[in-house]
Amino acid sequence: MLDVGQLLWVSVRPLIRLLITAGFGFAITKADIFPPVAARGAGQIALNITLPSLMFSKILPAFNSDNISALGPLVFVAILYEVIGIVMAWIIKQFFWVPHRFRHGIIVAGGWANYGDIPTSVIMSLTATAPFNGTSDQNLAVAYCSAFIFVFLITLFPCGAHRWIAMDFTGPEVTDEEAREAMRLKRKRILQATLHPLSLLSIGKLRSHHDLESVNELDEKSVTQKEQEPPHLLGGKNIAPVVEGLDEDRLRSGKHVSFYPDDATTVFGGPSQVHSPAHTEFVPSRFASPAPTVVHDDTQNAEADAQLTADAPATTTLPTVASPVPSLTRTRRLRSQFATFLRSVLSPPSLAILIAFPLALIQPLKALFVPVDNSPIPNAPDGQPPLAFIMDAAQFIGAASVPLGLICLGSAMARLRMPKGGLEGWARLPVGAIGTLAVGKVLLMPVLGVLICQGLTNAGVIAKDDNVLRFVCIFFSCLPTATTQILLTQVYSGTGTAEHLSVFLIPQYILMFISMVVLTAYSLNLIF
Template identity: 55%
Template sequence: MLSLGALIWVSVRPLLRLVLCTGFGVLITRADIFPAVASRGAGQIILNITIPCLMFSKIVPAFSQNNIGTLGPLFLVAFIYEGMGLLLAWIVKQFFWVPHRFRYGILVAGGWGNYGDIPTSVVMSITAGPPFNSTNDQTLAVAYISAFIFVFFLTLFPFGGSRMIAWDFAGPEVEDEEMREVIRLKRRTVLQIWKKMSSIARRRLNVQALEEDDRYSDETEGKQLPYRTVLSGTQFDEECPLPNTAPGPLSTTSGNHKDSTGTPEDTTPIITVLPSETIVTTSRISYTAHVDTSVPHITSPAPTITHVDTVTQVEPHALRTDNTHAKPVRFDEASSSEPVTDKPTFWKRTFKRARIFLVSLSSPPSLSIIVAFPVALITPLKGLFVTLPNSPIPNAPDGQPPLAFIMDTANFIGAASVPLGLICLGAALARLKVPMSLTAWKAMPVGSISALAIAKIVVSPILGVIICQGLTSAGVIDKNDKVLRFVCIFFSCLPTATTQVYLTQVYSSTGSAEHISAFLIPQYALMVIMMTVLTAYSINLIF
């Protein structure tokens, strides 16, 4: 067991290297030495060359038929984290206003974290020394990280996660004040419903208490009586509002009302909440659900198809809203009077989606992972690349496996992936536009920015520790595989991926990404503190 000082140092040391390397990217970008074109080219090198080489060089020696079962827990935890992030972002969206051009982007920001350079840098540094076994644990850790990276690419591109970013730019512009008003009305309705439900619950508890008192007094007199209704009739109707009500405009009518026999009824005013979608009606008061017709309907015609490098084609369809039912509408229907051609058949649509899926799946990082696993599990193939005991493949004249030079090349190129990725991360952060005036900050969605940062960097790690400990107790995660447990816990504290910045710039008609930048900076600032705490806690928990 490490001492407290050693534990803190082990947790802080990899983050210092991360900050320094990222800082170099910020400096050369601010000095105009590393322009956007160069950064984009470096990103293509990372995506197509260095990351595939790093994944292949770590997966082949690390995995075997003995530990291939760890892929199941890794994939499960990766999908859980993405689903949890989407849920947290959706909750933030319900209570805090979000710019119209970021209404789906916030979901992507919550679901997809930075699964590349940050965790690889930190995990490689931590597993390279005590309390881990530096000879094998570092390679094993990077191999485990490859499972998270594979899920990241699989869900973001082939499964269509990146399409949500394109949906943000479909339809006309909506002013921020309108978005604020929608959330304000939603919060007010939720608060009023909560207050009424709480009031009803308290009154019911009071009724039960009074009934219990009456029953007790009757029992003391030797007379066991059934429960009685204390508040009933008109008194209950007027003093105890019914549930599922919402405030609305009131209309009061009075006069002599007659029943079916013509007998005049009570002339007490009848209060009705409008517009009329009646849920519950009593003899005195009619309660109706409030439908706010003042909120404007938002229409979003579909933009043209966009093609992004290895990113799939996107066809975001919007909805036309009218007084009946919303239905999908094609862009050419809304903008042209010419007849619309027939829709493609089911098989054509299926073939097109399958082709897009396969094209996205054939990206170099995904291909390298897909190829590396069969090589790692098939002994004759693995013997061609790495030295194995009792290998069926004869060695080359130098005593090494015949294809060992490929592994040497992959290791050599893959070593450049992490530092180059951190430099590009610093360049991306340096180009983000930070509001410098108080007026600019007031116009920004500070509530949703802060809430998403807390959800991603504070709430998510707490839930991640609980989930991983639960899976360990259930036997899904091997308790003795300390590297596996550490990697699974560590991936719960990752900020939004900077990949979203590039995707937003591509899908945006102006090439800007002003909204995502405001959401990224607080997360990366908070990450340094929370990642140190999580690393120290997880090492102490595991060892």
């Protein structure tokens, strides 16, 4: 058992390393020596090379037939945390006004946390030393983290949660004053209905033409109409919202990648004419993700819903033609959706995880990469397994994943825009929603995480003697909103900005350091 001083030091030390590394990214961005194009390149390297290498090199030696059962609780806890976050954000939305162009984004902000560089960095540092068992526990911890990352990728992209962000930028514009007034009327109706249940019969008479709910209904209809457009008009396999009039030379340029941990900058290679978000068109495009924090290279649906993409064909305005036969459209749409799902699942991070698990569980295959007792596979001349050089390369490359991700995270934080005008600037913002989401996400969720994990441990779902599993499940409850959402918002906005999201992230990342230290100290004391 560690004393209080030791617990605090063990809990703070990983955050010091995190701050120093992210601080370098912040500093070089502010000094204008780490431009968006460089951050984009770093994000591509993190997604396509370093993160898959890290996952492969940690999962293969860590998992075996004895501990593979831990995968079920990990996936269950990851999904449960997302569901709780979504419900929490929805409740906040019912009682506090939210900017119209963030009315669905707040749901994503509540449900999808930063499952990339931050937890990987802290957990790797903690499990490498006492009270854990050094390298073996460190490998196992990163392997457990991969389950959370995999759930993040699958639910946000193939399952379509990112479309909530796109829905924010459809329909007519609504000013902040109108949104405030709509929420005031809504609270008034709720209060009257609570105090006088019979007043429910006359709720309709209290509605105002400023009511935000009416606007939301129009937006939903707009999205539905876009989904009915013929898929073949969208051309190409990658669909994303772009601003009409973008320079064609830029559109011919190469590949995009979007994530391991996250970023905050969208790179536009040339001048463009910015149109109203309400008129954003869905056409083939390419967008780059500068920072890794669980980012994902995702090709998109043939529906008019835009998604994060990898290539950029030429942009053209969609022509207006008669709709094809509905059954044919439906068949093409389903085929395109299935193809998109497969491409998303087979992105480099997901593919590395899917390959590593079978190799880890099939002993003859595992023996090709790492030493295994009573292995039937003959060793190479140096006494190592025949394919040990692949593991060496994966470990060497994967070691760059976390530092690179943290540098890009610091760069993303440096690009966030603070409200102008000091306190007066903040007063014009949805302070109630911002503060409640920050408290709920970073302070309340850890409490729920401890209760949930202890309940699952007592119920036998989480093995009581698997200290690494218990710690990882608890730790992932204290993470702030993923900065990947900044990139997605910039893409879908059609203007390259994410002004509303930035002010929701800043308080969360400030509170994170306090919450993370307290939760780490408490969980170590609880487990050991």
